[in-house]
Amino acid sequence: MDENSHSWSPWAYRPYCAGTQYCVFTNSMFRGNHGVSIITTSEIAASSPDLVAKLTSVQAGTDPAEPPYTVRDIPGKGKGLFATRRIARGEVFMEDYPSVLADVEFPGKVRRDEGQLILQRAIEQLGQSEEVLSLARSSTTGAPVQEDVMRTNTFGITIDQRSRMALFSKISRMNHACNPNAFTRFAESTLVNRVIAFRDIEPEEEITISYLEVGLPFSERQQALQNRWGFQCTCELCSAPKADIEASDRRRERVRAVRQEVLEHVQRRDFHSAIKLNEELVELIGKESMAPHLGEHYEVLARLYLAATDLKSAKKYAKLALVDLEANGGRDVYDSVDELKQLLEW
DSSP states (O other): OOTTOGGGTTSSSOOBOTTSSEEEEEETTTTTTTOEEEEEEHHHHHTOHHHHHHHTOOOOOOOOSSOSEEEEEETTTEEEEEESSOBOTTOEEEEEOOSEEEETTHHHHSOHHHHHHHHHHHHHTSTTHHHHHTSOOOSSSOOOHHHHHHHHHEEEEEETTEEEEEEOTTGGGSEEOSSOSEEEEEETTTTEEEEEESSOBOTTOEEEEOSSOTTOOHHHHHHHHHHHHOOOOOSTTTTSOHHHHHHHHHHHHHHHHHHHHHHHHHHTTOHHHHHHHHHHHHHHHHHHTOSSOSHHHHHHHHHHHHHTTOHHHHHHHHHHHHHHHHHTTGGGTOTTHHHHHHHHTO
C-alpha cells in the first residue's frame, strides 16, 4: 500500500514507529502548507481527539504578508531577527505554529538510534523540512542534525495537561537576552504561539526573547544557558557593572522569597498580609523589568482583595489587569479575561 495512502487519514503518511511505542504522525497540510509532526504513542494519540482535530486543521495562519522583521546574519552569533519598522509595545507582530511536537518522555523511553530515526522522519515529512534543519544548533553536543536542532530549539508547552516539547521554526530565529524586548504567549486552544513586543522596538533593533524562566539571578542564568545551549550570555543585563548585577540579584532573590511568602499567607487565609507582600512584589518586578506587563500580577491582587471582601479594591485591580491583559493578547491568551469582566459588573 502506498505510504501516502488516504487510509492513514487524517495523517498524510503511515505512522512511523521504528519498532518503538512512539510513532510519528504527520499532517503536511497543517495551517496551509506549514505542516506538523507529532511524536507520541498510539494510545495517547487515540485518547486526544481535540489535539488531533487541532493538528489536522488546514486553515492558514494569520501572519501579515509583510512582517515587520527580517532575518540577518550576526557575526559570531549566527542569525537573528531584526525589526524593519517600529514595533509598538504590546503589538502582536508574529504568530507561529509548531512544526514538531513530542512528548517530553519520548527521549528517555527509546534508544538513541531509534529516537534519531523517529526525529529524522518527523522532520523529513514536513513541507518545510529545510527551514527546520537550517535552524541554529549547539556546537557542543556533536549530535546528529535532527537531534541537535530539537535539543537547541524546542520550547516546553502543555497541551491537554500533558507536557510536550515544541519546535516553532520562526520563533527559533530569535536570540536570547535576559532583558528581552519581546515575549511569547502560547494559546493551547489554537496551538498558536504569539510574539508580543515587551516594549517599543525601534527599526534595525534586534528582536530578542528570554529562553529561560524570568527572574533567575546572574549565576543561575549563565549556568542554565551554558548547560542547555552552550553559550555565555553577554546581554546588557549580564554585561552590567558588578555592583549593578549584585543589586539586580538581590531584588530577584527577594522576588523569589516574596512569592513563597505570599503562598504561605494565602494557605493560612491571611489575605491582608498576602496583599501587602504582593504589592511589594509588583514594585520589585517593575524595577527588574521581569514581566512584559503587570496584568497577571494585578489579577492576583484583584483576587486577593476579593478574598479579603474588599470589593472596591478588587474592582480597581481587576480594571488595571484587564487593560494590560487585553493589550497583550486578550482572551486568546488569558483565560481569565471574561471572569475579570464579570467581577467589574458586581
